[in-house]
Amino acid sequence: MQAASPGTASSGTIVTIGEILVEIMAETRGDGFREPLALRGPFPSGAPAIFIDQVARLDAAAGMIACVGDDDFGRLNVERLRRDGVDVRAIRIDPEQATGSAFVRYREDGERDFVFNIRHSASGRTRIDAAAGLLLQGCRHLHIMGSSLFSAGLIEAARQAAAQVRTRGGTVSFDPNVRKEMLRIPEMRAALEAMLHACDIFMPSGPELTLLTAAPDEAGAIAEILSLGVAEIVVKRGAGGASHYDRDGARHMAAFRVAELDPTGAGDCFGATFVTCRLQGMSVPDSLRYASASGARAVGVRGPMEGACSFAELDAFIIDHRGVDDIGDTA
Ligand code: ATP
Numbered sequence: 001m002q003a004a005s006p007g008t009a010s011s012g013t014i015v016t017i018g019e020i021l022v023e024i025m026a027e028t029r030g031d032g033f034r035e036p037l038a039l040r041g042p043f044p045s046g047a048p049a050i051f052i053d054q055v056a057r058l059d060a061a062a063g064m065i066a067c068v069g070d071d072d073f074g075r076l077n078v079e080r081l082r083r084d085g086v087d088v089r090a091i092r093i094d095p096e097q098a099t100g101s102a103f104v105r106y107r108e109d110g111e112r113d114f115v116f117n118i119r120h121s122a123s124g125r126t127r128i129d130a131a132a133g134l135l136l137q138g139c140r141h142l143h144i145m146g147s148s149l150f151s152a153g154l155i156e157a158a159r160q161a162a163a164q165v166r167t168r169g170g171t172v173s174f175d176p177n178v179r180k181e182m183l184r185i186p187e188m189r190a191a192l193e194a195m196l197h198a199c200d201i202f203m204p205s206g207p208e209l210t211l212l213t214a215a216p217d218e219a220g221a222i223a224e225i226l227s228l229g230v231a232e233i234v235v236k237r238g239a240g241g242a243s244h245y246d247r248d249g250a251r252h253m254a255a256f257r258v259a260e261l262d263p264t265g266a267g268d269c270f271g272a273t274f275v276t277c278r279l280q281g282m283s284v285p286d287s288l289r290y291a292s293a294s295g296a297r298a299v300g301v302r303g304p305m306e307g308a309c310s311f312a313e314l315d316a317f318i319i320d321h322r323g324v325d326d327i328g329d330t331a
């Protein structure tokens with residue numbers, strides 16, 4: 001595990017819990033997988049894994065609670081996370097199950113079709129065991145992805161982890177990151193709602209903002225979520241940029257202009273960078289600028305985790321992409 005970077009206000013590990021998988025992508029655009037295709041992969045992936053890799057690349061102390069199979073897909077992921085500085089001691093190797101996988105193909109309109117094997121993969125066996133408990137003892141911040149709440153076991157593990165971190169005075173961030181396939185799981189909505197109530201920073205993609213609120217519109221949803229005690233809301237809007245809301249008002253940060261090669265992982269890199277910057281005591285505008293650079297950089301790189309990068313790379317990216325509309329206070 002790497003030491004926190006100079007200037008870090010307080011110590012402790014940023015931890016995430018959830019799925020690790022490989023992504024295998026079709027080389028051509030089109031509809032789904034109903035014919036033989038040229039494929040490229042395996043790439044290390046899984047939304048929480050991408051998130052925590054990006055945290056580590058920023059030289060913040062980072063750890064992950066997860067489960068992989070005793071296979072090359074698992075080794076590929078664990079070795080990447082370890083190399084990038086993530087504490088992998090709470091990633092269990094389960095010899096009974098294979099590591100999760102996702103096949104992805106882009107359609108002509110930029111939408112994606114997936115074939116997932118996650119729920120019945122080793123990821124489904126993620127639990128708070130002794131190694132996970134130890135990691136949580138030194139945790140100052142826990143990040144949860146909604147995509148990780150795919151079974152009763154994972155929901156319980158995430159709930160336990162959040163409760164443990166909050167009891168010790170740590171904070172929690174939550175990205176609903178909902179895949180349409182998952183809304184069919186009955187416990188899912190209750191688990192997402194519980195996580196919204198338990199978090200300090202909420203980071204939905206645009207339409208996810210109103211997914212869990214009684215209010216049907218953005219303004220109403222923001223007021224409702226802030227009234228729950230959530231301190232900060234960051235709405236990710238793809239090439240439309242990102243918006244930040246807290247009790248003091250709203251700010252919008254335009255996206256950097258880049259050619260979109262592969263949007264998978266942009267939201268995870270954005271969220272990881274925002275949380276890491278805020279935990280290091282950076283202002284909201286500075287944190288948004290770094291997070292936006294991180295998201296934009298990720299869409300320009302093929303492969304879900306391949307866009308994760310250091311502060312030096314983000315600084316260079318920001319210098320190269322000057323001219324982005326600056327932060328505007330709208331409230
Ligand atoms: P995913 O779950 O697919 O990883 P997301 O919906 O959680 O993505 P996005 O809104 O797609 O997150 O991306 C997060 C941030 O990354 C955006 O708010 C923006 O700052 C940046 N970003 C995303 N797409 C682009 C793009 N095409 N050009 C420039 N910046 C982008």
Ligand code: MG
Nearest residue numbers: 177205267268
């Ligand atoms: Mg997302």
